[in-house]
Each structure stands twice: as C-alpha cells, then as structure tokens.
Amino acid sequence: xRKSILVFAAAMFxxxxxxxxxxxxxxxxxxxxxxxxxxxxxxxADLQKQKDSYQKVLEGMYQDYDKKQKxxxxxxxxxxxxxxxIETLVQELQQLQQRITDFQDKVNTDLxxxxxxxxxxxxxxxxxxxxxxxxxSGYSYVIDVASGAVAYFPDKxxxxxxxxxxxxxxxxxPSNVTPAxxxxx
Numbered sequence: 001x002r003k004s005i006l007v008f009a010a011a012m013f014x015x016x017x018x019x020x021x022x023x024x025x026x027x028x029x030x031x032x033x034x035x036x037x038x039x040x041x042x043x044x045a046d047l048q049k050q051k052d053s054y055q056k057v058l059e060g061m062y063q064d065y066d067k068k069q070k071x072x073x074x075x076x077x078x079x080x081x082x083x084x085x086i087e088t089l090v091q092e093l094q095q096l097q098q099r100i101t102d103f104q105d106k107v108n109t110d111l112x113x114x115x116x117x118x119x120x121x122x123x124x125x126x127x128x129x130x131x132x133x134x135x136x137s138g139y140s141y142v143i144d145v146a147s148g149a150v151a152y153f154p155d156k157x158x159x160x161x162x163x164x165x166x167x168x169x170x171x172x173x174p175s176n177v178t179p180a181x182x183x184x185x
Contacts, residue, residue: 023140023158031146034126043118050114054107061100068093127151 034040072089075081134142134152142152165171 024138026134026137026139026142027145028130028142028151029146030126030144030151034122037122037126039122039125043115043122046118047111047115050111054111058100058103058107061096061103065093065096065100068096 068089072086072093075089076086130142130152133139139152140154140157141150143149144151162172
C-alpha cells in the first residue's frame with residue numbers, strides 16, 4: 001500500500017512538472033492579417049495598375065499580329081504575289097510572335113520582382129508584430145494556419161538540431177552550404 005502511494009505521488013509530481021513545463025502555443029491566419037493591412041491592399045492596387053499597363057501594350061501587339069497574319073493570308077492567296085514577299089511577311093510574323101513571347105516573359109519577371117520588393121517590408125512588419133505579441137503574451141510558438149508554417153518561435157530555445165545530428169552521427173553542414181530560410185522571427 002505504501003509503495004502504491006509513493007508511486008502515485010511520484011507520478012503526480014511528474015505530471016505537475018510536465019504540466020508546468022508545457023509551452024504555450026498560439027495560432028493565426030496570415031492571409032487574414034496580411035489582407036487587412038493597408039500596405040498589402042496598396043501593393044495589390046499597384047500590381048494591378050502595372051498589369052493593366054502591360055495588358056494594353058500586349059493587346060496592341062496582338063492586334064498588330066492579327067493584322068499581319070491577315071495580310072499574309074491575303075497575299076498568300078493572291079497568285080501574283082512573289083515568294084520573296086510572302087517569305088518576308090512570314091519572317092516578320094515570326095519575329096513579332098517572338099517579341100510578344102519575350103515581352104510576356106519580361107512582364108512576368110517584372111511583376112514578380114515588383115511583388116517581391118513590395119512584399120518584403122509588409123512581411124517584415126507582420127513578423128515583427130507576431131513576435132511582439134508572442135513574447136508579450138508568453139507564447140512559445142505561433143503557428144500560421146494558412147500556410148502550416150511556424151510564424152514565431154524563440155531563437156535557439158528548444159532547438160534539437162545538434163542533438164539529432166549527434167544521434168545520427170553527423171556533423172554540421174559545411175559553411176558554403178546555405179541553410180534553409182526561417183519562416184518566422
């Protein structure tokens with residue numbers, strides 16, 4: 001009986017110690033937070049304005065392509081049109097098609113760069129606010145339910161990377177290998 005009481009008491013102390021050692025977890029929805037930010041809304045408006053501008057240029061290029069294609073068809077059907085003219089029109093049409101493709105690639109690259117450049121300060125502001133709220137409220141981890149990523153975690157606290165590597169018998173990666181970027185902090 002006495003042994004049972006001691007085992008029960010030891011279990012209770014272990015349970016109480018474990019409960020006190022538990023870490024406070026929080027969650028948030030980054031999509032909801034970001035989409036409510038005025039800076040994010042402005043970024044979206046700026047991107048749309050730039051897209052519209054590019055779209056107008058593309059529409060003009062498409063109209064020019066359609067006109068040249070119709071001209072080529074008309075001249076191809078006219079038996080009096082010399083082959084040299086038809087070949088020149090075909091080359092012009094191919095060159096215009098290549099310019100359209102190049103322009104579309106450039107547009108996509110420019111829009112992606114613009115979004116990345118404008119998103120960085122927005123994301124920095126968001127992560128700073130998450131960190132401040134987490135630290136002030138005593139959260140050890142904040143999980144983003146929209147992406148499944150950890151939006152906040154304390155630096156070097158509870159990091160078991162070295163322990164896992166030691167258990168596996170491996171050492172740290174060479175310094176020329178860039179580690180994966182952190183999603184939080």
